[in-house]
Amino acid sequence: xxxxxxxxxxxxxxxxxxxxxxxxxxxxxxxxxxxxxxxxxxxxxxxxxxxxxxxxxxxxxxxxxxxxxxxxxxxxxxxxxxxxxxxxxxxxxxxxxxxxxxxxxxxxxxxxxxxxxxxxxxxxxxxxxxxxxxxxxxxxxxxxxxxxxxxxxxxxxxxxxxxxxxxxxxxxxxxxxxxxxxxxxxxxxxxxxxxxxxxxxxxxxxxxxxx
Amino acid sequence: xxxxxxxxxxxxxxxxxxxxxxxxxxxxxxxxxxxxxxxxxxxxxxxxxxxxxxxxxxxxxxxxxxxxxxxxxxxxxxxxxxxxxxxxxxxxxxxxxxxxxxxxxxxxxxxxxxxxxxxxxxxxxxxxxxxxxxxxxxxxxxxxxxxxxxxxxxxxxxxxxxxxxxxxxxxxxxxxxxxxxxxxxxxxxxxxxxxxx
Numbered sequence: 001x002x003x004x005x006x007x008x009x010x011x012x013x014x015x016x017x018x019x020x021x022x023x024x025x026x027x028x029x030x031x032x033x034x035x036x037x038x039x040x041x042x043x044x045x046x047x048x049x050x051x052x053x054x055x056x057x058x059x060x061x062x063x064x065x066x067x068x069x070x071x072x073x074x075x076x077x078x079x080x081x082x083x084x085x086x087x088x089x090x091x092x093x094x095x096x097x098x099x100x101x102x103x104x105x106x107x108x109x110x111x112x113x114x115x116x117x118x119x120x121x122x123x124x125x126x127x128x129x130x131x132x133x134x135x136x137x138x139x140x141x142x143x144x145x146x147x148x149x150x151x152x153x154x155x156x157x158x159x160x161x162x163x164x165x166x167x168x169x170x171x172x173x174x175x176x177x178x179x180x181x182x183x184x185x186x187x188x189x190x191x192x193x194x195x196x197x198x199x200x201x202x203x204x205x206x207x208x209x210x211x
Numbered sequence: 212x213x214x215x216x217x218x219x220x221x222x223x224x225x226x227x228x229x230x231x232x233x234x235x236x237x238x239x240x241x242x243x244x245x246x247x248x249x250x251x252x253x254x255x256x257x258x259x260x261x262x263x264x265x266x267x268x269x270x271x272x273x274x275x276x277x278x279x280x281x282x283x284x285x286x287x288x289x290x291x292x293x294x295x296x297x298x299x300x301x302x303x304x305x306x307x308x309x310x311x312x313x314x315x316x317x318x319x320x321x322x323x324x325x326x327x328x329x330x331x332x333x334x335x336x337x338x339x340x341x342x343x344x345x346x347x348x349x350x351x352x353x354x355x356x357x358x359x360x361x362x363x364x365x366x367x368x369x370x371x372x373x374x375x376x377x378x379x380x381x382x383x384x385x386x387x388x389x390x391x392x393x394x395x396x397x398x399x400x401x402x403x404x405x406x407x408x
Contacts, residue, residue: 041252045324
């Protein structure tokens with residue numbers, strides 16, 4: 001059937017990848033017109049065309065908990081299971097932020113903890129605005145880095161229970177991950193240096209006055 | 212749909228299910244030997260218009276051919292679906308796509324294809340010039356539509372004016388034609404102007 005997972009798909013976390021989306025949400029997605037009309041027979045390639053047209057990210061919304069188009073495409077990706085390289089290509093592209101978010105969210109659902117940190121953390125440097133559909137059916141402004149942070153630290157996002165990953169701290173302790181270097185560190189250090197030189201000069205001036 | 216099938220079943224001793232199965236096989240190009248292998252599932256290239264027959268009046272009878280009955284008609288499988296949801300389910304379904312010679316599996320796309328598609332989309336995005344989008348977010352099409360409406364109104368106005376002018380001319384002609392000039396001269400008046408001087 002049109003909703004069946006690809007025959008050659010690997011199991012994810014021990015089950016059918018589509019099971020990552022909860023049963024109720026999944027069935028609601030299967031019933032949407034967007035799924036039946038636009039998501040039919042999508043490949044990882046043609047999915048890009050649909051993802052480019054996305055207007056918002058989000059889980060379900062409204063009184064009937066209608067799934068967003070973003071959610072439909074996530075389920076589609078779980079169904080066709082694109083290769084890891086393709087997902088990395090999605091994440092790496094800089095022109096389309098919703099394609100990037102799709103890739104990142106899929107990576108968070110499917111990837112191993114180390115991969116998740118490896119591919120998602122660079123997105124902390126992407127400050128672009130994102131529209132998020134809230135539960136009440138209203139739009140909310142968010143940013144790519146904000147959502148990536150939520151993906152890495154929260155248990156639930158977009159009505160999906162995220163698979164558990166060890167915290168960054170734990171991975172650092174076992175030596176699997178290096179300490180994260182923020183691009184802001186440099187700026188911060190410079191600011192600190194400036195402040196220090198400033199205080200040093202002041203102190204010197206004070207000392208001169210005393211003499 | 213059930214009616215004629217049941218009648219057929221009585222004739223041949225086949226159940227309705229058997230008939231349905233037989234017809235499915237008849238439609239399947241692989242089973243008919245027309246193709247060697249089913250192709251990958253491909254998406255529809257056309258947009259489905261679910262509201263095509265909305266608001267239309269139609270005479271519906273039980274004994275009419277299926278494509279004239281109420282609902283959505285699938286010409287591939289020669290069947291009728293009563294609502295849009297079941298129609299969509301049908302055209303996404305296994306039997307329909309088998310009749311089109313396709314399996315239910317999509318092609319695995321490669322990284323290169325994905326890269327190329329992303330490039331294409333980028334180009335398309337860049338090609339969209341700024342005229343398409345006015346700063347306050349109004350699509351150019353809205354502007355064009357407004358202009359077209361204005362033009363239509365202008366045309367209407369000119370047509371009205373022309374019509375009026377034509378009518379006036381006709382009336383004048385009728386007036387002059389209706390009375391014979393010679394006769395009028397004989398009767399002592401040349402027109403409807405005043406004779407006072």
